Amino acid sequence: LAKTTQPISMDSYEGQEVNITCSHNNIATNDYITWYQQFPSQGPRFIIQGYKTKVTNEVASLFIPADRKSSTLSLPRVSLSDTAVYYCLVGDFTGFQKLVFGTGTRLLVSP
């Protein structure tokens, strides 16, 4: 499983766009990139998944360059409720995939 590296923490203000970058230099051809969000004392929640280029849903966008060695999670116009830990995971994410979490990025959104 490819190892990921992401910033330990980030600070932002309400209404700003937040971009969290994840490095995964050893990503395999069959690997996808998935981001999870976790609030204190809750289980992680799936945000978005992608393989290449750009993926967008109602919550976030995921940008993946052509070499796929990194990815950027973009959260538009964050609010206080976006304060959480964000995890970047890489793998084939089939039903039997065991998820390998790093320490994640702790995002703090202030008023």
Added chain:
Amino acid sequence: DAGVTQSPTHLIKTRGQQVTLRCSPKSGHDTVSWYQQALGQGPQFIFQYYEEEERQRGNFPDRFSGHQFPNYSSELNVNALLLGDSALYLCASSLAGTGRDTEAFFGQGTRLTVV
């Protein structure tokens, strides 16, 4: 449609005791995985159950064991509790297979404190 439910939500045990945590997967899911999350760390994979058998296991001692029932629900058992077992225990369910619609859903976790 209920998501993944875990019980109890909080638990306090004494060193040396045994504990059982329970998980009901999301409706339609047949695979259950357990994770341990220490304070300030990401979740760590313990093991995974499918068709009532342990399918794969992480780097955890034999004190950690589990079971999956015919209705796909699962239990995590920890024997001879150590102070270091204090953590948030998370259950995740998914649908077996190789398709892309195999997103894992997590429960809210069980907070175990060993004193």
